[in-house]
Amino acid sequence: MAEKTTKKKTTTKPVKSTAKATAAPTKKTPSTKKAVSTSQKKAPAKVEKSTPPKKMTAQTFEDTSVKVVLEQEAACAVSIQATLSSKVIEEATAQALKETSKGVSLPGFRKGKVPKSMIEKNYASTILEKKSQILVQKGLDLSIALCKLRPLNYRNVQPKVEKFSDNEAVFSYKFESYPLIPKIPLEKIKLEKIQPEEVNEKRVEEVIDVMRSYQAKWTPIEDRAIEMGDFVDIDVLNMETDTKLVSHKRVEVTKGKLSKWLIALLVGLKKDESKEGVSEWDDSLPTSEKKDFKATKCKAHVLGIFKGDLPPVDEDFAKAMGTQSVADLKTQVLLRLNKNAEADCERQQKALLDKALEQLVDFELPQTLIDAEVKTKLKLKQEAVGQKKLSKTEEAKMKDEAESEAKSALKLFFILQKLANDHGIIVSEQELREVLSERISQLNLPKEVASNQQYKNQLIQEMRMNCFIDLLTEKVKHHLLKQVTFA
Numbered sequence: 250m251a252e253k254t255t256k257k258k259t260t261t262k263p264v265k266s267t268a269k270a271t272a273a274p275t276k277k278t279p280s281t282k283k284a285v286s287t288s289q290k291k292a293p294a295k296v297e298k299s300t301p302p303k304k305m306t307a308q309t310f311e312d313t314s315v316k317v318v319l320e321q322e323a324a325c326a327v328s329i330q331a332t333l334s335s336k337v338i339e340e341a342t343a344q345a346l347k348e349t350s351k352g353v354s355l356p357g358f359r360k361g362k363v364p365k366s367m368i369e370k371n372y373a374s375t376i377l378e379k380k381s382q383i384l385v386q387k388g389l390d391l392s393i394a395l396c397k398l399r400p401l402n403y404r405n406v407q408p409k410v411e412k413f414s415d416n417e418a419v420f421s422y423k424f425e426s427y428p429l430i431p432k433i434p435l436e437k438i439k440l441e442k443i444q445p446e447e448v449n450e451k452r453v454e455e456v457i458d459v460m461r462s463y464q465a466k467w468t469p470i471e472d473r474a475i476e477m478g479d480f481v482d483i484d485v486l487n488m489e490t491d492t493k494l495v496s497h498k499r500v501e502v503t504k505g506k507l508s509k510w511l512i513a514l515l516v517g518l519k520k521d522e523s524k525e526g527v528s529e530w531d532d533s534l535p536t537s538e539k540k541d542f543k544a545t546k547c548k549a550h551v552l553g554i555f556k557g558d559l560p561p562v563d564e565d566f567a568k569a570m571g572t573q574s575v576a577d578l579k580t581q582v583l584l585r586l587n588k589n590a591e592a593d594c595e596r597q598q599k600a601l602l603d604k605a606l607e608q609l610v611d612f613e614l615p616q617t618l619i620d621a622e623v624k625t626k627l628k629l630k631q632e633a634v635g636q637k638k639l640s641k642t643e644e645a646k647m648k649d650e651a652e653s654e655a656k657s658a659l660k661l662f663f664i665l666q667k668l669a670n671d672h673g674i675i676v677s678e679q680e681l682r683e684v685l686s687e688r689i690s691q692l693n694l695p696k697e698v699a700s701n702q703q704y705k706n707q708l709i710q711e712m713r714m715n716c717f718i719d720l721l722t723e724k725v726k727h728h729l730l731k732q733v734t735f736a
Contacts, residue, residue, distance in 0.1 A: 622655035
């Protein structure tokens, strides 16, 4: 039977902190215990980047086992002072005595049958040490259950003995907790409805032309400049960001198959020549790209010029492509394009959902996780830049972007985890095994790595965790897209 919670009046005192007020944690801890009193500032209604409040109040929780004074600081840093009840101290004393008795053997007594009085007299220091260890752990367990907190890493919890005697036990603990995430008001989400890109006959023909190019006979052209109808291998550089938009891609210099502005740049150039220009919108491009299009200063570089002898689209070609006829080939291409269009539509819809979820609630994130995520994202950005030397301004901008992206990714991760718990969404072992098996089959490890079983086991364990997270978040998003309102 659950113990009855005793309520007492308590006063709260201000403590220095830079934390924002937060709400219930993502994981529910079963408990019949209630807070005696709380006094806390309300969190802002919207996400802000401004400095959190400098002051907030301590919260006091109490039941028949423990009295807890909780202070929450910035970045999920938590400080707890736990005063254990006499009942818990008595139980710990009995447990310490029992554990000590199991290993005691004295002349004239069987092991484990030594009288209590003799053990208390001869092993007082051992009993006291065990009692202290038991109470330190009980203080933490009872406190986090009562306050509904979850340490981010139990190994990093810092316990401290404040007071300890036969009938008094007061301990303090410092640790990083999981974020306390408030209720997520999904009813406030209104998303733009994105429709799949319409697949027409022209798009089908373009894909078949690409398939034909795989069967083509190519003749290099060395003695003249590019003409209409030629095939060229090109790089296209975004001169504003110094990144490649196109890398070693073969394109056909034909109206309707290549943007007009790029045709204008290429015609007249010879192999190894370059020309600069500004990209322009072309109505032949998919309309889904129009809203994201931005005129950009570019440079096209010609890597090679070719004349292509492409096979005709006939029954032989269709069979070479694994279909029964030309009509069957076009049908298969159409089905694949429609499937890709629907998948792209869903990706865009989920991106809008991610953005909407981030704006719904505000809560603190653990600094340890932020630092680790920033390090990972910064490394990826530095690898993308390569050997290019950045100015101090560019380096600072890169770090700011990495931090912003890291915080967004972590915030979304915790929101989706909470929604998975709230909506009872789980990943089955069968689902996990299927995805993990597929990813393992795609691994191409060097021989020296593949032969290291310990490394392989560690890698598979990491992959398993990543698969679980990916599957769970995708299932949550799929579920939410059926629940939210579309504008």
